[in-house]
Amino acid sequence: MSSSGPGPLLEGRTALITGGGGTIASATARLFADHGADVAIADIDAERTNQAVESVRERGRNSIGVVSDLTVDGAVEAAVDSAIDALSRVDILVNALGHAKNNFGPFQNSDSADWEWLYRMNLRHVYAASHRAVPAMIERGWGRVINFSSVEGQRSMPYAAAYTGFKGGIESFTKSLGVELAGYGVRVNAIAVDKTSSHQTGFYAMPPEYEEHVKVWVPAGRFGRGEDVANVALFLASDLAEWVVGHTVVADGGTLAAGGWFRTPQRWTNSPLLVQYFEDEDRNASRPWNLQ
Ligand SMILES: NC(=O)c1ccc[n+]([C@@H]2O[C@H](COP(=O)([O-])OP(=O)(O)OC[C@H]3O[C@@H](n4cnc5c(N)ncnc54)[C@H](O)[C@@H]3O)[C@@H](O)[C@H]2O)c1
Numbered sequence: 001m002s003s004s005g006p007g008p009l010l011e012g013r014t015a016l017i018t019g020g021g022g023t024i025a026s027a028t029a030r031l032f033a034d035h036g037a038d039v040a041i042a043d044i045d046a047e048r049t050n051q052a053v054e055s056v057r058e059r060g061r062n063s064i065g066v067v068s069d070l071t072v073d074g075a076v077e078a079a080v081d082s083a084i085d086a087l088s089r090v091d092i093l094v095n096a097l098g099h100a101k102n103n104f105g106p107f108q109n110s111d112s113a114d115w116e117w118l119y120r121m122n123l124r125h126v127y128a129a130s131h132r133a134v135p136a137m138i139e140r141g142w143g144r145v146i147n148f149s150s151v152e153g154q155r156s157m158p159y160a161a162a163y164t165g166f167k168g169g170i171e172s173f174t175k176s177l178g179v180e181l182a183g184y185g186v187r188v189n190a191i192a193v194d195k196t197s198s199h200q201t202g203f204y205a206m207p208p209e210y211e212e213h214v215k216v217w218v219p220a221g222r223f224g225r226g227e228d229v230a231n232v233a234l235f236l237a238s239d240l241a242e243w244v245v246g247h248t249v250v251a252d253g254g255t256l257a258a259g260g261w262f263r264t265p266q267r268w269t270n271s272p273l274l275v276q277y278f279e280d281e282d283r284n285a286s287r288p289w290n291l292q
Contacts, residue, residue: 011036014091018043022198024148030230042066042067046067070097070125077132081132091143092143097121098122099118101117104159138181148191150194151194152194154250175247189244193251196229219257
C-alpha cells in the first residue's frame with residue numbers, strides 16, 4: 001500500500017474512473033487498487049487506458065478498459081454499463097474527465113461550438129454518468145460520486161469564462177445532488193484542482209532556472225502531482241468521508257487561499273511586480289512609499 005494512514009480503505013469496492021488514463025485519474029486508479037478496489041478505466045486514449053488497466057492488475061485487482069470518446073451521446077452511459085458487466089457494480093464513480101481547451105481568447109470571439117465542446121468535455125458527462133450509476137447505489141444503500149472542478153471554477157479565469165462556468169456548474173450539481181442523496185448512503189463530493197502537472201498542463205515543462213519561481217505563486221512551493229490529488233479522491237471514496245456531503249475540496253497547494261498574495265525572494269506581497277521592482281536595492285533608495 002503506497003498511502004500512509006489506515007487501510008485498506010476500499011476493500012471489496014468497485015470503481016469507474018472517466019478520463020481514467022489521465023494523470024490524476026490514473027494515480028487515483030493505482031491508489032484505489034492499492035486499497036483493495038477493482039477499477040474500470042474509460043478514456044479516449046488507448047495507450048493510456050491500457051497502462052492504467054495494467055497498473056490496477058499489477059496490484060492484484062480486477063480491471064477493464066473502455067476506449068471511447070465520452071463526449072459523444074450515450075458513450076459515458078455505455079462505459080458505466082461495461083464497468084457493471086465486468087466488475088458486477090460501480091460503487092464509486094469518479095467523473096475525472098475534464099479539459100480547459102487551450103485556445104483561450106476573448107469571450108466575444110468564442111462561439112457556440114466552443115461552448116458545446118467545453119460543456120460536453122466538462123459537465124454533460126458528469127450528469128450522464130451519475131444518472132446511470134446512482135440508482136443502483138441508492139438500491140445498495142452505499143455509493144460515492146466524486147467530481148472534478150477547478151480552482152478556476154471558484155476564482156476566475158479571464159478568456160475562459162465558459163470553462164469556469166461549467167466547472168462552477170459541477171460544484172453546484174455536487175452540492176444539490178449530495179444533499180438529495182445523503183439519506184441513501186450515497187456521498188457526492190468534488191475536488192477543485194490547480195497547478196497539478198498533467199497531460200493537459202504540459203506537465204508545466206519549463207527551463208530549470210525558472211523552477212525557483214514556482215514558489216512565488218504556489219504557496220506549497222512546487223507543482224502538484226497526480227498522487228497529491230489522488231489522496232483526496234481516496235478519502236472521498238472511503239468510509240472516512242461518511243460525514244462529508246456535497247462539498248468541494250480544494251487541492252491546489254494553496255493558490256486559492258493565497259488569493260492575490262505572492263512570495264517574492266524577500267517577502268509576501270499583494271503587489272508582486274511593484275515589490276520585485278523595489279527589491280532592487282539601488283532603486284529602493286528612492287522608494288516613495290511603503291509596499292507590503
Ligand atoms: N491538472 C490541473 O492542474 C487541473 C486543474 C484544474 C482542474 N483539473 C481537472 O482535473 C481532472 C483531471 O485532469 P488532469 O490534469 O489529470 O488531466 P489529463 O490531461 O492528465 O487527463 C485527461 C484525460 O482525459 C482523456 N480524454 C480527453 N478527451 C477525452 C474524451 N473525449 N473522451 C474520453 N477521454 C478523454 C485524455 O486522453 C486524458 O487521459 C479534469 O477534470 C480537469 O479539468 C486539473
